[in-house]
Amino acid sequence: MKRALLALGLVAGLAAGCGGDDDGTSGASADGKPQLVVSAASSMTEALTACSKSYPGAELKLQFAGSDELAAQIRQGVKPDVLAAANTQLPDALASEGLLSKPVVFATNEFVLAVPESSDITGLEDLEAEGVKIAIGSESVPIGEYTRESLAKLPPAQEQAILANVRSEEPDVKGIVGKLTQGAADAGFVYVTDVKASDGALEAIKLPATLGPGATYGAGVVEGAKEPKAAHAFVDGLVDGECADALQAAGFGAPPG
Protein backbone atom coordinates (compact mmCIF):
# COMPACT_ATOMS: atom_id res chain seq x y z
CA MET A 1 0.00 0.00 0.00
CA LYS A 2 2.75 2.35 1.07
CA ARG A 3 4.70 1.42 -2.02
CA ALA A 4 1.69 1.96 -4.24
CA LEU A 5 1.16 5.41 -2.79
CA LEU A 6 4.81 6.23 -3.29
CA ALA A 7 4.66 5.09 -6.92
CA LEU A 8 1.51 7.13 -7.42
CA GLY A 9 3.20 10.20 -5.98
CA LEU A 10 6.21 9.67 -8.19
CA VAL A 11 4.10 9.33 -11.32
CA ALA A 12 2.13 12.43 -10.40
CA GLY A 13 5.38 14.30 -9.82
CA LEU A 14 6.79 13.17 -13.14
CA ALA A 15 3.64 14.14 -14.96
CA ALA A 16 3.63 17.57 -13.35
CA GLY A 17 7.34 18.05 -13.91
CA CYS A 18 7.61 16.81 -17.47
CA GLY A 19 4.23 17.94 -18.70
CA GLY A 20 3.98 21.31 -17.02
CA ASP A 21 5.02 23.75 -19.69
CA ASP A 22 3.01 26.83 -18.92
CA ASP A 23 5.44 29.70 -18.76
CA GLY A 24 4.40 32.64 -16.70
CA THR A 25 7.21 34.91 -17.80
CA SER A 26 5.69 36.85 -20.62
CA GLY A 27 2.54 37.91 -22.30
CA ALA A 28 -0.56 39.62 -21.07
CA SER A 29 -2.38 38.68 -17.89
CA ALA A 30 -5.95 37.47 -17.74
CA ASP A 31 -7.45 40.95 -17.63
CA GLY A 32 -5.47 42.17 -20.64
CA LYS A 33 -2.95 44.32 -18.76
CA PRO A 34 0.68 43.86 -19.86
CA GLN A 35 2.98 42.12 -17.40
CA LEU A 36 5.89 44.19 -16.25
CA VAL A 37 8.94 42.66 -14.58
CA VAL A 38 10.48 45.23 -12.24
CA SER A 39 13.88 44.65 -10.64
CA ALA A 40 14.10 46.98 -7.67
CA ALA A 41 16.53 47.59 -4.83
CA SER A 42 15.58 45.79 -1.60
CA SER A 43 14.98 49.09 0.20
CA MET A 44 11.85 49.66 -1.89
CA THR A 45 10.27 46.28 -1.03
CA GLU A 46 7.45 47.62 1.16
CA ALA A 47 6.68 50.75 -0.86
CA LEU A 48 6.54 49.12 -4.30
CA THR A 49 4.69 46.07 -3.04
CA ALA A 50 2.08 48.44 -1.63
CA CYS A 51 1.58 50.41 -4.86
CA SER A 52 1.78 47.35 -7.13
CA LYS A 53 -1.57 46.02 -5.90
CA SER A 54 -3.56 48.85 -7.41
CA TYR A 55 -1.14 49.87 -10.17
CA PRO A 56 -3.38 50.67 -13.14
CA GLY A 57 -1.11 50.37 -16.17
CA ALA A 58 0.23 46.85 -15.83
CA GLU A 59 0.42 43.74 -13.73
CA LEU A 60 3.68 44.23 -11.81
CA LYS A 61 6.02 41.35 -11.14
CA LEU A 62 8.44 42.70 -8.57
CA GLN A 63 11.77 41.19 -7.72
CA PHE A 64 13.91 42.72 -5.01
CA ALA A 65 17.62 42.33 -4.39
CA GLY A 66 20.69 44.47 -3.88
CA SER A 67 21.04 47.01 -6.71
CA ASP A 68 24.48 45.67 -7.58
CA GLU A 69 23.11 42.15 -7.80
CA LEU A 70 20.28 43.28 -10.08
CA ALA A 71 22.74 45.18 -12.26
CA ALA A 72 25.01 42.15 -12.43
CA GLN A 73 22.05 40.02 -13.52
CA ILE A 74 21.29 42.47 -16.33
CA ARG A 75 24.95 42.37 -17.41
CA GLN A 76 24.72 38.59 -17.45
CA GLY A 77 21.77 38.82 -19.82
CA VAL A 78 18.76 38.72 -17.49
CA LYS A 79 16.08 41.04 -18.92
CA PRO A 80 13.54 42.56 -16.57
CA ASP A 81 11.56 45.47 -18.03
CA VAL A 82 12.60 48.04 -15.43
CA LEU A 83 15.55 48.50 -13.12
CA ALA A 84 14.98 50.75 -10.10
CA ALA A 85 18.27 51.05 -8.21
CA ALA A 86 19.25 52.54 -4.86
CA ASN A 87 21.80 54.82 -6.52
CA THR A 88 22.39 56.57 -9.82
CA GLN A 89 25.85 55.14 -10.56
CA LEU A 90 24.63 51.67 -11.51
CA PRO A 91 21.82 52.83 -13.84
CA ASP A 92 24.20 55.39 -15.38
CA ALA A 93 26.83 52.72 -15.94
CA LEU A 94 24.29 50.34 -17.48
CA ALA A 95 22.99 53.14 -19.70
CA SER A 96 26.49 53.91 -20.95
CA GLU A 97 26.91 50.21 -21.74
CA GLY A 98 23.73 50.36 -23.81
CA LEU A 99 21.81 48.07 -21.46
CA LEU A 100 19.41 50.65 -20.01
CA SER A 101 17.50 53.71 -21.20
CA LYS A 102 18.58 57.13 -19.92
CA PRO A 103 17.99 56.86 -16.14
CA VAL A 104 15.49 59.01 -14.27
CA VAL A 105 16.13 60.19 -10.70
CA PHE A 106 12.96 59.42 -8.77
CA ALA A 107 13.63 59.50 -5.03
CA THR A 108 16.13 60.22 -2.26
CA ASN A 109 16.81 58.35 0.94
CA GLU A 110 18.33 59.83 4.07
CA PHE A 111 21.45 58.14 5.43
CA VAL A 112 21.16 57.49 9.19
CA LEU A 113 22.72 55.66 12.10
CA ALA A 114 20.40 52.87 13.23
CA VAL A 115 20.38 51.38 16.72
CA PRO A 116 18.06 48.92 18.46
CA GLU A 117 15.32 50.72 20.42
CA SER A 118 16.38 51.81 23.92
CA SER A 119 20.04 51.66 22.96
CA ASP A 120 22.57 53.76 24.89
CA ILE A 121 24.12 54.95 21.66
CA THR A 122 23.01 58.48 20.83
CA GLY A 123 25.47 59.60 18.18
CA LEU A 124 28.61 58.97 16.18
CA GLU A 125 30.83 59.68 19.22
CA ASP A 126 29.47 56.58 20.95
CA LEU A 127 30.62 54.38 18.09
CA GLU A 128 34.28 54.97 18.86
CA ALA A 129 34.23 53.17 22.23
CA GLU A 130 35.96 49.83 22.35
CA GLY A 131 33.63 46.85 22.20
CA VAL A 132 30.85 48.52 20.20
CA LYS A 133 29.86 46.18 17.39
CA ILE A 134 28.96 47.84 14.11
CA ALA A 135 27.38 46.26 11.04
CA ILE A 136 27.73 48.02 7.70
CA GLY A 137 27.11 47.16 4.05
CA SER A 138 29.79 45.35 2.08
CA GLU A 139 31.96 47.50 -0.16
CA SER A 140 30.31 45.93 -3.18
CA VAL A 141 26.79 47.20 -2.38
CA PRO A 142 25.61 50.83 -2.59
CA ILE A 143 24.84 51.20 1.12
CA GLY A 144 28.32 49.96 2.01
CA GLU A 145 29.99 52.17 -0.55
CA TYR A 146 27.99 55.16 0.62
CA THR A 147 28.79 54.43 4.28
CA ARG A 148 32.51 54.42 3.56
CA GLU A 149 32.31 57.62 1.50
CA SER A 150 30.40 59.36 4.27
CA LEU A 151 32.64 58.23 7.09
CA ALA A 152 35.64 59.41 5.09
CA LYS A 153 34.33 62.94 5.60
CA LEU A 154 34.87 62.62 9.36
CA PRO A 155 38.20 63.50 10.98
CA PRO A 156 40.55 60.58 10.15
CA ALA A 157 40.97 59.52 13.77
CA GLN A 158 37.20 59.27 14.26
CA GLU A 159 36.75 57.45 10.94
CA GLN A 160 39.42 54.92 11.90
CA ALA A 161 37.96 54.36 15.37
CA ILE A 162 34.51 53.71 13.91
CA LEU A 163 35.75 51.42 11.11
CA ALA A 164 37.82 49.49 13.67
CA ASN A 165 34.58 48.52 15.39
CA VAL A 166 32.97 47.11 12.24
CA ARG A 167 32.24 43.44 12.86
CA SER A 168 30.21 42.54 9.80
CA GLU A 169 30.02 43.65 6.19
CA GLU A 170 26.61 42.56 5.03
CA PRO A 171 25.63 41.88 1.41
CA ASP A 172 22.40 43.81 1.81
CA VAL A 173 20.50 46.15 4.11
CA LYS A 174 18.32 43.34 5.47
CA GLY A 175 21.48 41.73 6.83
CA ILE A 176 22.37 44.92 8.71
CA VAL A 177 18.84 45.35 10.06
CA GLY A 178 18.71 41.66 11.06
CA LYS A 179 21.99 41.88 12.95
CA LEU A 180 20.64 44.92 14.84
CA THR A 181 17.22 43.51 15.68
CA GLN A 182 18.79 40.22 16.80
CA GLY A 183 21.20 42.04 19.07
CA ALA A 184 24.28 40.75 17.25
CA ALA A 185 25.38 44.28 16.41
CA ASP A 186 24.96 47.48 18.43
CA ALA A 187 24.73 49.97 15.59
CA GLY A 188 24.60 50.09 11.82
CA PHE A 189 24.48 52.52 8.94
CA VAL A 190 21.33 52.26 6.83
CA TYR A 191 18.72 54.49 5.22
CA VAL A 192 15.86 56.06 7.12
CA THR A 193 13.33 53.94 5.19
CA ASP A 194 14.95 50.77 6.57
CA VAL A 195 14.47 52.06 10.12
CA LYS A 196 10.88 53.02 9.31
CA ALA A 197 10.21 49.53 7.94
CA SER A 198 11.40 47.91 11.17
CA ASP A 199 8.16 48.97 12.91
CA GLY A 200 9.79 50.42 15.97
CA ALA A 201 12.43 47.76 16.52
CA LEU A 202 15.08 50.24 15.42
CA GLU A 203 15.64 53.93 16.02
CA ALA A 204 17.18 56.33 13.55
CA ILE A 205 19.82 58.81 14.70
CA LYS A 206 20.28 61.76 12.35
CA LEU A 207 23.80 62.25 11.06
CA PRO A 208 25.56 65.60 10.63
CA ALA A 209 24.72 67.16 7.27
CA THR A 210 28.44 67.25 6.46
CA LEU A 211 28.36 63.49 5.96
CA GLY A 212 26.31 63.91 2.81
CA PRO A 213 22.81 64.21 1.45
CA GLY A 214 21.93 60.52 1.34
CA ALA A 215 21.19 58.39 -1.67
CA THR A 216 19.58 59.38 -4.94
CA TYR A 217 17.63 56.59 -6.61
CA GLY A 218 17.66 56.11 -10.36
CA ALA A 219 15.51 53.97 -12.64
CA GLY A 220 15.49 53.09 -16.31
CA VAL A 221 13.94 50.78 -18.88
CA VAL A 222 16.04 47.75 -19.72
CA GLU A 223 17.04 47.54 -23.39
CA GLY A 224 15.12 44.73 -25.01
CA ALA A 225 12.27 44.96 -22.49
CA LYS A 226 9.19 43.02 -23.57
CA GLU A 227 6.86 45.88 -22.65
CA PRO A 228 8.84 49.09 -23.32
CA LYS A 229 5.81 51.37 -23.37
CA ALA A 230 4.38 50.19 -20.07
CA ALA A 231 7.90 50.17 -18.65
CA HIS A 232 8.46 53.86 -19.50
CA ALA A 233 5.09 54.70 -17.99
CA PHE A 234 6.05 52.88 -14.81
CA VAL A 235 9.36 54.75 -14.54
CA ASP A 236 7.55 58.09 -15.00
CA GLY A 237 5.10 57.02 -12.30
CA LEU A 238 7.96 56.56 -9.85
CA VAL A 239 8.60 60.32 -10.08
CA ASP A 240 4.99 61.39 -9.96
CA GLY A 241 2.12 58.99 -9.43
CA GLU A 242 0.81 56.24 -7.23
CA CYS A 243 4.14 54.56 -6.68
CA ALA A 244 5.77 57.94 -5.97
CA ASP A 245 3.18 58.45 -3.21
CA ALA A 246 3.88 55.00 -1.80
CA LEU A 247 7.60 55.73 -1.78
CA GLN A 248 7.08 58.96 0.10
CA ALA A 249 4.80 57.23 2.59
CA ALA A 250 7.64 54.79 3.27
CA GLY A 251 9.99 57.64 4.15
CA PHE A 252 11.67 58.35 0.83
CA GLY A 253 12.28 61.95 -0.14
CA ALA A 254 11.08 63.51 -3.39
CA PRO A 255 13.68 63.75 -6.15
CA PRO A 256 15.81 66.90 -5.93
CA GLY A 257 14.92 69.80 -8.21
Place this chain on the structure above:
Amino acid sequence: MSSPRHTFWFPALLALSLAAALTFLALPVAAIFLDSSPSELIDSLGEPGALDALWLSLRTTAISIAIILCIGTPAAYLLATRSFPGKAVVVTLIELPLVLPPAVAGIALLAAVGPAGILGGAIEGAGIELALATAGVVVAVTFVASPFYVRQAMAAFAAVDRTLLDASRTLGASEARGFVRVMIPSALPGLAAGTALALGRALGEFGATLMFAGSFKGITQTVPLAIYDRFSTEFDSALALSAVLVAVSAAILLSVKLVAGSEALGGAAR
Protein backbone atom coordinates in the same frame (compact mmCIF):
# COMPACT_ATOMS: atom_id res chain seq x y z
CA MET B 1 2.76 -2.53 -28.61
CA SER B 2 2.40 -4.74 -25.52
CA SER B 3 4.29 -7.69 -26.98
CA PRO B 4 7.36 -8.60 -24.90
CA ARG B 5 9.81 -8.16 -27.73
CA HIS B 6 12.94 -6.06 -27.68
CA THR B 7 12.31 -2.42 -28.25
CA PHE B 8 14.72 0.35 -28.85
CA TRP B 9 12.75 3.24 -27.51
CA PHE B 10 13.19 2.41 -23.83
CA PRO B 11 17.00 2.14 -23.77
CA ALA B 12 17.05 5.24 -25.97
CA LEU B 13 14.86 7.07 -23.47
CA LEU B 14 17.19 6.03 -20.65
CA ALA B 15 20.24 7.23 -22.53
CA LEU B 16 18.52 10.49 -23.43
CA SER B 17 17.55 11.12 -19.80
CA LEU B 18 21.11 10.50 -18.68
CA ALA B 19 22.47 12.81 -21.36
CA ALA B 20 20.02 15.54 -20.34
CA ALA B 21 20.87 15.15 -16.66
CA LEU B 22 24.60 15.13 -17.33
CA THR B 23 24.46 18.22 -19.53
CA PHE B 24 22.31 20.10 -17.05
CA LEU B 25 24.48 19.23 -14.07
CA ALA B 26 27.93 19.41 -15.63
CA LEU B 27 27.59 22.43 -17.91
CA PRO B 28 27.43 25.12 -15.18
CA VAL B 29 30.39 23.55 -13.40
CA ALA B 30 32.37 23.38 -16.62
CA ALA B 31 31.47 27.00 -17.38
CA ILE B 32 33.27 28.12 -14.21
CA PHE B 33 36.50 26.88 -15.75
CA LEU B 34 35.70 27.82 -19.35
CA ASP B 35 34.73 31.39 -18.50
CA SER B 36 38.20 32.28 -17.25
CA SER B 37 41.75 31.38 -18.18
CA PRO B 38 43.95 29.51 -15.68
CA SER B 39 46.28 32.50 -15.35
CA GLU B 40 43.33 34.76 -14.51
CA LEU B 41 42.25 32.26 -11.88
CA ILE B 42 45.67 32.26 -10.24
CA ASP B 43 45.91 36.06 -10.39
CA SER B 44 42.53 36.47 -8.72
CA LEU B 45 43.53 34.07 -5.98
CA GLY B 46 46.62 36.14 -5.29
CA GLU B 47 44.62 39.00 -3.81
CA PRO B 48 44.76 38.99 -0.01
CA GLY B 49 40.99 38.84 0.55
CA ALA B 50 40.68 35.58 -1.39
CA LEU B 51 43.45 33.89 0.57
CA ASP B 52 41.95 35.12 3.86
CA ALA B 53 38.67 33.51 2.88
CA LEU B 54 40.32 30.22 1.91
CA TRP B 55 42.33 30.09 5.12
CA LEU B 56 39.25 30.89 7.22
CA SER B 57 37.22 28.22 5.44
CA LEU B 58 39.93 25.62 6.05
CA ARG B 59 40.23 26.50 9.73
CA THR B 60 36.53 26.58 10.50
CA THR B 61 35.87 23.42 8.49
CA ALA B 62 38.69 21.56 10.24
CA ILE B 63 37.41 22.52 13.70
CA SER B 64 33.83 21.61 12.75
CA ILE B 65 34.84 18.23 11.37
CA ALA B 66 36.87 17.50 14.52
CA ILE B 67 33.83 18.29 16.69
CA ILE B 68 31.53 16.28 14.42
CA LEU B 69 33.81 13.22 14.53
CA CYS B 70 34.37 13.33 18.30
CA ILE B 71 30.70 13.66 19.21
CA GLY B 72 29.03 12.20 16.15
CA THR B 73 30.87 8.86 16.15
CA PRO B 74 29.80 7.64 19.63
CA ALA B 75 26.32 9.10 19.11
CA ALA B 76 25.93 7.30 15.80
CA TYR B 77 27.21 4.07 17.40
CA LEU B 78 24.59 4.34 20.13
CA LEU B 79 21.81 4.91 17.61
CA ALA B 80 23.02 2.04 15.43
CA THR B 81 23.35 -0.53 18.21
CA ARG B 82 20.53 0.21 20.67
CA SER B 83 16.84 0.53 20.38
CA PHE B 84 14.82 2.61 22.78
CA PRO B 85 11.43 4.26 22.79
CA GLY B 86 11.37 7.42 20.70
CA LYS B 87 14.46 6.47 18.72
CA ALA B 88 12.77 7.31 15.44
CA VAL B 89 12.06 10.81 16.75
CA VAL B 90 15.66 11.26 17.88
CA VAL B 91 17.00 10.13 14.50
CA THR B 92 14.58 12.43 12.69
CA LEU B 93 15.65 15.41 14.81
CA ILE B 94 19.30 14.66 14.11
CA GLU B 95 18.67 14.35 10.39
CA LEU B 96 16.45 17.41 10.16
CA PRO B 97 19.18 19.95 9.32
CA LEU B 98 19.79 17.91 6.12
CA VAL B 99 16.58 19.21 4.64
CA LEU B 100 16.34 22.61 6.33
CA PRO B 101 16.85 25.59 4.04
CA PRO B 102 20.01 27.46 5.10
CA ALA B 103 17.95 30.53 5.96
CA VAL B 104 15.91 28.44 8.40
CA ALA B 105 19.11 27.11 9.95
CA GLY B 106 20.34 30.69 10.36
CA ILE B 107 17.09 31.85 11.97
CA ALA B 108 17.01 28.77 14.22
CA LEU B 109 20.55 29.35 15.42
CA LEU B 110 19.80 33.03 16.10
CA ALA B 111 16.69 32.08 18.05
CA ALA B 112 18.60 29.49 20.08
CA VAL B 113 22.11 30.78 20.64
CA GLY B 114 22.04 34.31 19.15
CA PRO B 115 22.50 37.28 21.48
CA ALA B 116 18.72 37.66 21.77
CA GLY B 117 18.07 33.90 21.63
CA ILE B 118 16.89 31.63 24.43
CA LEU B 119 20.43 30.67 25.47
CA GLY B 120 21.96 33.98 24.40
CA GLY B 121 22.23 35.39 27.92
CA ALA B 122 23.89 32.29 29.31
CA ILE B 123 26.41 32.15 26.45
CA GLU B 124 27.23 35.82 26.85
CA GLY B 125 27.50 35.32 30.61
CA ALA B 126 30.07 32.59 30.01
CA GLY B 127 32.09 35.11 28.03
CA ILE B 128 31.63 33.29 24.73
CA GLU B 129 31.04 35.37 21.62
CA LEU B 130 29.34 33.56 18.74
CA ALA B 131 27.54 36.18 16.67
CA LEU B 132 29.87 38.06 14.29
CA ALA B 133 32.76 35.87 15.49
CA THR B 134 34.69 32.96 13.99
CA ALA B 135 33.22 30.66 16.65
CA GLY B 136 29.82 31.48 15.18
CA VAL B 137 30.94 30.20 11.77
CA VAL B 138 32.00 26.93 13.42
CA VAL B 139 28.59 26.65 15.11
CA ALA B 140 26.72 27.27 11.84
CA VAL B 141 28.89 24.88 9.84
CA THR B 142 28.71 22.16 12.49
CA PHE B 143 24.94 22.49 12.65
CA VAL B 144 24.38 21.98 8.94
CA ALA B 145 27.17 19.48 8.29
CA SER B 146 26.92 17.05 11.23
CA PRO B 147 23.80 15.17 10.07
CA PHE B 148 25.65 14.16 6.90
CA TYR B 149 28.26 12.39 9.02
CA VAL B 150 25.98 10.97 11.72
CA ARG B 151 23.58 9.48 9.18
CA GLN B 152 26.35 7.79 7.25
CA ALA B 153 28.11 6.63 10.44
CA MET B 154 24.88 5.08 11.76
CA ALA B 155 24.46 3.13 8.55
CA ALA B 156 28.10 2.07 8.65
CA PHE B 157 27.89 0.82 12.25
CA ALA B 158 24.60 -0.93 11.60
CA ALA B 159 26.13 -2.78 8.66
CA VAL B 160 29.03 -4.21 10.68
CA ASP B 161 28.65 -7.94 11.30
CA ARG B 162 27.61 -8.07 14.95
CA THR B 163 29.25 -11.48 15.47
CA LEU B 164 32.59 -9.68 15.32
CA LEU B 165 31.66 -7.49 18.26
CA ASP B 166 30.08 -10.45 20.10
CA ALA B 167 33.26 -12.43 19.59
CA SER B 168 35.35 -9.68 21.10
CA ARG B 169 32.93 -9.51 24.04
CA THR B 170 33.20 -13.29 24.55
CA LEU B 171 36.94 -12.92 24.63
CA GLY B 172 36.51 -10.56 27.58
CA ALA B 173 36.85 -7.20 25.88
CA SER B 174 34.69 -4.38 27.25
CA GLU B 175 32.18 -2.71 24.95
CA ALA B 176 34.36 0.39 24.86
CA ARG B 177 37.28 -1.71 23.69
CA GLY B 178 35.11 -3.45 21.13
CA PHE B 179 33.90 -0.06 19.87
CA VAL B 180 37.45 1.18 19.35
CA ARG B 181 39.09 -2.05 18.19
CA VAL B 182 36.32 -3.73 16.20
CA MET B 183 33.48 -1.39 15.31
CA ILE B 184 35.43 1.67 14.18
CA PRO B 185 37.89 -0.27 11.98
CA SER B 186 35.06 -2.30 10.43
CA ALA B 187 32.95 0.76 9.78
CA LEU B 188 35.86 2.87 8.58
CA PRO B 189 34.93 3.11 4.88
CA GLY B 190 31.46 4.32 5.80
CA LEU B 191 32.83 6.72 8.41
CA ALA B 192 35.25 8.12 5.83
CA ALA B 193 32.42 8.58 3.36
CA GLY B 194 30.37 10.38 6.01
CA THR B 195 33.31 12.61 6.85
CA ALA B 196 33.73 13.53 3.20
CA LEU B 197 30.06 14.40 2.80
CA ALA B 198 30.15 16.54 5.95
CA LEU B 199 33.38 18.14 4.73
CA GLY B 200 31.82 19.05 1.40
CA ARG B 201 28.74 20.49 3.05
CA ALA B 202 30.86 22.38 5.59
CA LEU B 203 33.02 24.01 2.91
CA GLY B 204 29.93 25.08 1.00
CA GLU B 205 27.94 26.48 3.94
CA PHE B 206 26.58 29.91 3.10
CA GLY B 207 23.18 31.00 4.39
CA ALA B 208 23.36 30.01 8.04
CA THR B 209 26.85 31.48 8.33
CA LEU B 210 25.80 34.80 6.81
CA MET B 211 22.70 35.12 8.97
CA PHE B 212 24.23 33.90 12.20
CA ALA B 213 27.88 34.92 12.03
CA GLY B 214 27.81 37.80 9.55
CA SER B 215 30.45 38.49 6.94
CA PHE B 216 33.81 40.03 7.74
CA LYS B 217 37.13 39.45 5.99
CA GLY B 218 39.35 37.09 7.93
CA ILE B 219 36.84 36.66 10.77
CA THR B 220 33.58 35.28 9.37
CA GLN B 221 33.81 35.65 5.58
CA THR B 222 34.31 32.08 4.37
CA VAL B 223 34.85 31.22 0.69
CA PRO B 224 31.12 31.00 -0.22
CA LEU B 225 30.49 34.38 1.45
CA ALA B 226 33.51 35.87 -0.32
CA ILE B 227 32.15 34.56 -3.63
CA TYR B 228 28.80 36.20 -2.99
CA ASP B 229 30.47 39.44 -1.92
CA ARG B 230 32.49 39.56 -5.15
CA PHE B 231 29.81 38.37 -7.55
CA SER B 232 28.61 41.85 -8.51
CA THR B 233 31.83 43.82 -8.51
CA GLU B 234 34.64 41.33 -9.08
CA PHE B 235 33.13 38.55 -11.13
CA ASP B 236 36.55 37.13 -12.09
CA SER B 237 37.61 36.84 -8.51
CA ALA B 238 34.28 35.17 -7.66
CA LEU B 239 34.89 32.74 -10.52
CA ALA B 240 38.37 31.95 -9.23
CA LEU B 241 37.16 31.18 -5.72
CA SER B 242 34.32 29.11 -7.17
CA ALA B 243 36.83 27.14 -9.22
CA VAL B 244 38.84 26.38 -6.09
CA LEU B 245 35.72 25.22 -4.27
CA VAL B 246 34.72 23.00 -7.20
CA ALA B 247 38.20 21.50 -7.38
CA VAL B 248 38.36 20.83 -3.63
CA SER B 249 34.86 19.34 -3.57
CA ALA B 250 35.59 17.12 -6.56
CA ALA B 251 38.83 16.00 -4.93
CA ILE B 252 36.97 15.08 -1.74
CA LEU B 253 34.35 13.04 -3.62
CA LEU B 254 36.95 11.31 -5.78
CA SER B 255 39.26 10.45 -2.92
CA VAL B 256 36.42 8.86 -1.02
CA LYS B 257 35.43 6.81 -4.03
CA LEU B 258 39.01 5.68 -4.47
CA VAL B 259 39.80 4.97 -0.80
CA ALA B 260 36.54 3.51 0.36
CA GLY B 261 35.31 1.90 -2.82
CA SER B 262 32.33 3.14 -4.69
CA GLU B 263 29.84 1.24 -2.53
CA ALA B 264 30.66 3.28 0.55
CA LEU B 265 28.76 6.35 -0.55
CA GLY B 266 25.73 4.28 -1.36
CA GLY B 267 26.01 2.40 1.93
CA ALA B 268 23.44 4.54 3.71
CA ALA B 269 20.63 2.82 1.88
CA ARG B 270 21.33 -0.53 3.48
